[in-house]
Amino acid sequence: MSIFSRMTDIIHSNINVLLDKAEDPAKMVRLMIQEMEDTVVEVRATAVKSIADRKNISRRLEKLEAASEEWQEKAEFALSKNREDLARAALVAKRKLADQAEHLRVELAAVEESLAKYDDDLAQLQSKLNEAKAKKKALEIRMSAASKRVAMRRTLNDGRIDEAMARYTTLERRIDELEADAEAYDLGKERTLEDEFADLAAENGVEDELDAIKAKLAEDSA
Numbered sequence: 001m002s003i004f005s006r007m008t009d010i011i012h013s014n015i016n017v018l019l020d021k022a023e024d025p026a027k028m029v030r031l032m033i034q035e036m037e038d039t040v041v042e043v044r045a046t047a048v049k050s051i052a053d054r055k056n057i058s059r060r061l062e063k064l065e066a067a068s069e070e071w072q073e074k075a076e077f078a079l080s081k082n083r084e085d086l087a088r089a090a091l092v093a094k095r096k097l098a099d100q101a102e103h104l105r106v107e108l109a110a111v112e113e114s115l116a117k118y119d120d121d122l123a124q125l126q127s128k129l130n131e132a133k134a135k136k137k138a139l140e141i142r143m144s145a146a147s148k149r150v151a152m153r154r155t156l157n158d159g160r161i162d163e164a165m166a167r168y169t170t171l172e173r174r175i176d177e178l179e180a181d182a183e184a185y186d187l188g189k190e191r192t193l194e195d196e197f198a199d200l201a202a203e204n205g206v207e208d209e210l211d212a213i214k215a216k217l218a219e220d221s222a
Contacts, residue, residue: 015131026143029136036129040122047118050111057108064101068094 015032071094078086 015128015135026136026139029132029139033129033132033136036125036132040125040129043118043122043125047115047122050115050118054108054111054115057104057111061101061104061108064097064104068097068101071097 015029071090075087075090075094078084078090
């Protein structure tokens with residue numbers, strides 16, 4: 001397939017449709033990007049040659065036009081000297097150069113038309129390439145997210161979390177038993193004189209703090 005056929009197929013292709021039909025969209029978009037990038041390189045290389053041809057034709061055309069002006073001047077000079085034969089010959093030479101220049105102008109117009117087409121095709125091709133790269137990025141993000149979800153679901157379903165939670169429940173039960181064991185030592189014990197005084201001191205401290213708060217509120221409201 002020629003570069004121009006490939007470029008036309010790419011420009012007119014619908015990337016979404018191609019990806020929908022592909023068995024492996026990720027692989028498909030990678031191949032599309034590679035094909036587009038290769039085509040861009042080839043089209044640019046062809047465009048470079050055409051630009052060089054345009055410069056060469058333009059230089060040749062300038063030389064022909066300069067030479068044609070010289071023959072025109074020679075014809076006029078010959079007539080001024082009554083040498084109509086030389087003037088006629090100079091005009092014949094000028095006509096030949098004019099014919100060559102006309103061929104070059106036709107050739108130059110064709111090159112200019114080709115370059116304009118290359119410019120338009122490259123713009124469309126670059127747009128398609130950007131679209132394909134965006135699709136590739138979106139696919140990579142979706143694939144990464146899907147892989148993480150699969151890993152998470154696998155972790156949730158392999159029993160390790162349930163086993164850990166069961167161990168936590170067992171540990172809580174063990175702690176409850178230890179705390180109950182500690183509290184059991186206090187069961188059936190009579191309160192000592194020291195316990196009574198400790199409670200009294202605590203109650204007295206609470207009363208003092210309560211009185212202080214009441215006094216402060218009274219001052220604030222006065």
